[in-house]
Amino acid sequence: MVGAGIGGVTAAVALEQCGWQVTVLERSAELGEVGAGISVWPGAAAVLEELGVEGVAKAARLGEAAGMRRWDGRWIVEAAELGIELPVMLHRAQLHQLITDRLGPAVTIHTGATVTGLTQDADGVTVTATRVGSGGAASGEAGAGGLEPGSAEYRAELVVAADGIRSGIRGLLAPEYQGPRYSGYTAYRGIAELEVEDSGGETWGRGQRFGFAKLIDGRIYWYATANREPGGADDDVKTLFANWHEPIPALLAATPNVLRNDIYDLPTPLLPFVHGRVLLLGDAAHAMTPNMGRGACSAIEDAGALARVLRAGKDLTAYDAERRPATTKLVKRSHQIGVLGQLDSKFACTLRDAVLSVGGKTAGLLAKRRKVEQSPV
Known part of the structure; x- marks a missing residue:
């Protein structure tokens, strides 16, 4: 091995x-x-x-249905509209x-x-x-x-x-x-020493994304992406997302260490x-x-x-x-x-968000229909 x-x-x-x-x-x-x-x-x-x-179940928190938002907090797809299987979340270590x-x-x-x-x-x-x-x-x-x-x-x-x-x-x-091959974007990750009421999810902007989820101990695991050349200088992730909706700035402020990695596949x-x-x-x-x-x-x-x-x-x-x-x-x-997710054209992002909104609502309706069809009479 x-x-x-x-x-x-x-x-x-x-x-x-x-x-x-x-x-x-x-x-x-x-x-x-x-x-x-x-x-x-x-x-x-x-x-x-x-x-x-x-011990996986004991160390993990069941993921919560979380939607997708714009950088200003407006919903693209709300959690209630999603009908997806959920993972459990835990610390990688x-x-x-x-x-x-x-x-x-x-x-x-x-x-x-x-x-x-x-x-x-x-x-x-x-x-x-x-x-x-x-x-x-x-x-x-x-x-x-x-x-x-x-x-x-x-x-x-x-x-x-x-x-x-x-x-x-x-x-x-x-x-x-x-x-x-390089994907065209860099990822940032961290654990915020902060408890929030927000159940998490992803927020998509222009050439940038931010997502977060709760761990079992109440801390928040978060990740973010930004379009960058590979091997570029370190960015201040707090500055990159300073104007995004709460609790994103608060999570970043409560994170003692940030990992940065250029993304390849x-x-x-x-x-x-x-x-x-x-x-x-x-x-x-x-x-x-x-x-x-x-x-x-x-x-x-x-x-x-x-x-x-x-x-x-x-x-x-x-x-x-x-x-x-x-x-x-x-x-x-x-x-x-x-x-x-990394589109940075204003027009393309507006179209993307509209399509995802319609698609999310449709997926949610289909999921609810399947549940009804599978439920005992």
Whole structure:
């Protein structure tokens, strides 16, 4: 296993439960995730439950139906008009910890290990990794052990590459692949130390968006986007959204730390997820923009699909056949939502908001109709 993010540790749990001995190579010095919120949708929640990951419901808050507004607070689509399934919201680091808590004695994690080479033959795969400093760990306990710096080789029957959007394994497998493409906008994220009555939702402006949701402890996870050149100078996000409706300025004022990331995804067609005995998983396979909140959940679902394939004794290509079409749709749809949301022409935004308003009302009516039709007589 290469990579110990949410997708990697979920896959490690799944492989261990399938009877495998698992070695995880993580390039970061420590395990963990950045301090931001995450949506866990029903499909991913079902995989976690099947794997015995406990405490997700206790650590999470059920998402509330939240609408869409203009920058000045006027509603485009009100919450009551929406008829959609809802995720649960929790802190990303909490979810990562809940999953790593499920790791057993058959999983060993080495931190500070960067993969530099990979070769396959009929019997297995050899992975070469460079270790930096002390980075041995057992069962997710970073810091235990203590590996000497230098290079090491690992021999495996199967390698799962869960090493992110800039996957080194993907680069070794397909150096001709274009790799990540810039979306045209930057994202900002933070946790506001503030409780508000507003249930959250998204606000769309011209070339900028802002969304927020409550966590179980009452704090607010928020995210924002703005059209920018990649690698540009840091902006003051408080200034960017200073004139937007409340509670947006208040949330920003109550946020001690802001994360900023230029947003990239992988262009389609996606590479095959299976290359001999090497599998791509999560962002390494299908990195998508965050517009649907499905990236980490898709990685969790990848791990669930891999476990099903292994338990059934199917050829590994069955994993690709199930997951590549499904995630390709998500990559495309999320990219399209980003294009729509980041429009900056006044005319285009006015037309967009009007169409979304009508579409939201229609979707709400159809959802109510389905509920009536499905209700017992």
